[in-house]
Amino acid sequence: MARFLNKVAIVTGAGGGIGRAASVRLASEGAAVVAVDIDEESISKTVSLIQATGALGHGVLADVTKSEQVENYVQETIDTFDGVDVLVNNAGIEGQIAMLEDCDEKMFDKVLQINVKGVWLGMRHVVDAMRLRGGGSIVNTASAAGVMATPTMVAYGASKHAVIGMTKTGAVELGPAGIRVNAVCPGVINTRMMRSIEEMTFPEDPEEFIKATIPNIPLGRYGEPEEIAGLIAFLASDEAAYVTGASYLIDGAISKT
Numbered sequence: 123m124a125r126f127l128n129k130v131a132i133v134t135g136a137g138g139g140i141g142r143a144a145s146v147r148l149a150s151e152g153a154a155v156v157a158v159d160i161d162e163e164s165i166s167k168t169v170s171l172i173q174a175t176g177a178l179g180h181g182v183l184a185d186v187t188k189s190e191q192v193e194n195y196v197q198e199t200i201d202t203f204d205g206v207d208v209l210v211n212n213a214g215i216e217g218q219i220a221m222l223e224d225c226d227e228k229m230f231d232k233v234l235q236i237n238v239k240g241v242w243l244g245m246r247h248v249v250d251a252m253r254l255r256g257g258g259s260i261v262n263t264a265s266a267a268g269v270m271a272t273p274t275m276v277a278y279g280a281s282k283h284a285v286i287g288m289t290k291t292g293a294v295e296l297g298p299a300g301i302r303v304n305a306v307c308p309g310v311i312n313t314r315m316m317r318s319i320e321e322m323t324f325p326e327d328p329e330e331f332i333k334a335t336i337p338n339i340p341l342g343r344y345g346e347p348e349e350i351a352g353l354i355a356f357l358a359s360d361e362a363a364y365v366t367g368a369s370y371l372i373d374g375a376i377s378k379t
Contacts, residue, residue, distance in 0.1 A: 125359040126153035130203040132195065133157055134186055134244060135213030137164025139313035140263060142171065143347035144210050144354045149177035151355060153208065156199045157181045160213075178203065186213045186240030189247070196247045206251040208358045211244040212263040214281070216315050219322040222276040230277040237281035238288075245292050249301065257300025259358045262289050263350075264305040266373040274323075282307075286369045293367030302366035304357045309373025310335060312344040341374035 131148045135141035137159035149155045149172040157168040157179065165181035172179030180202050184191040199206050217233040218226060241262050252258030265282040272279030285305060292303035310316060320328035336342060353372050356362055371377055 124152045125355070125361065126151045126208070129153045129207040130199060130205055131155050131208035131210065131358065132199055132206060132244075132248070133210040133212060134184075134195075134240070135159060135263070136168045136181075137161045138168075139315065140308065140311065140347045140350045140354075141210070141212040142168045143351035144212060145179075146171050146175060147348070147351035147355050148208065148210075148358065149173075149175040149179060151359075152177065154178035154203045155180075156195065156202065158184050158186070158195045158213070160185055186243060187235045189243055192240075192243040193247045196251055200251055205255050206248055207255055207258050209244055209248045209252075209258070209260045210263070210354055210358070211241045211260060213240050214263060216318055217275065217277045219274045219319065220276075221274060225276055233277035234281050234284075237278070238284045241285050242288060245288070245296075245303070249296060249299070252301050253299050258302075259362075260292065260296075260301065260303045261354050261357050262303070262305040264289070264307045264369055266307050266309040266371055266377045268305075268307055268369070269371065270377050289369060290367050297366060302357075302362070304362070304365060304367070305369040306350060306353050306357070307369050307371045307373065308345060308350050309371070309376045310339060310344050311350060312346055316344065338379050339374040339376045340379065343374070345372065345374060 131153040133145045136157035169179040169181045182195040214237045264285040267279045268282030268286045289305040320331040324330040
């Protein structure tokens with residue numbers, strides 16, 4: 123497929139996991155991709171993978187919680203590729219495993235800064251560039267944690283509920299400009315984040331987390347980043363031209379158990 127020929131996409135949190143998979147998927151379908159992350163080495167690896175598809179790739183080091191740095195990654199995209207058609211607002215962190223009364227206040231603030239403010243700033247600063255293109259598509263990475271309770275992960279759950287709320291608001295406000303805003307809601311995905319959650323939950327034997335979790339996933343396995351990337355690509359493409367304000371679970375039905 124070549125759904126993104128002559129399109130320019132920005133992907134935040136592109137240094138690994140879902141962000142890297144989304145960057146490569148969009149590039150493989152013809153997009154020029156700007157990979158944004160806070161880790162320079164990870165960005166370089168992602169850019170190499172983008173370029174290996176034959177697409178144009180560019181990396182930008184940025185902290186998504188800093189307005190001037192978000193504004194800069196948008197401007198650098200415009201300077202490099204002459205515009206922005208797609209934003210994949212994917213940067214996020216898991217925080218800690220703790221009951222709500224034991225959640226560290228600084229960590230709570232950090233999770234909301236990255237997972238909520240970072241998403242809002244991305245939408246805020248990309249809007250004018252998309253208007254100049256006559257429209258665009260924003261895909262926010264929420265989570266199955268945004269539609270269900272998240273015992274021991276109060277900050278993460280709160281942040282992903284907020285992402286879904288911002289997605290709905292963005293769709294209504296930006297629809298008249300031809301800008302669509304949707305969210306993907308992954309469940310348990312085979313990424314660095316899940317390794318961290320496994321280790322925090324069962325420090326002595328992280329495999330115990332997997333043993334306890336798999337029986338609760340009707341499909342019987344973790345999802346893969348490339349599977350989330352496929353949904354992101356659909357929502358970003360013109361095939362989803364009448365889809366906006368939606369939040370799509372892609373979780374093996376774990377949220378139904």
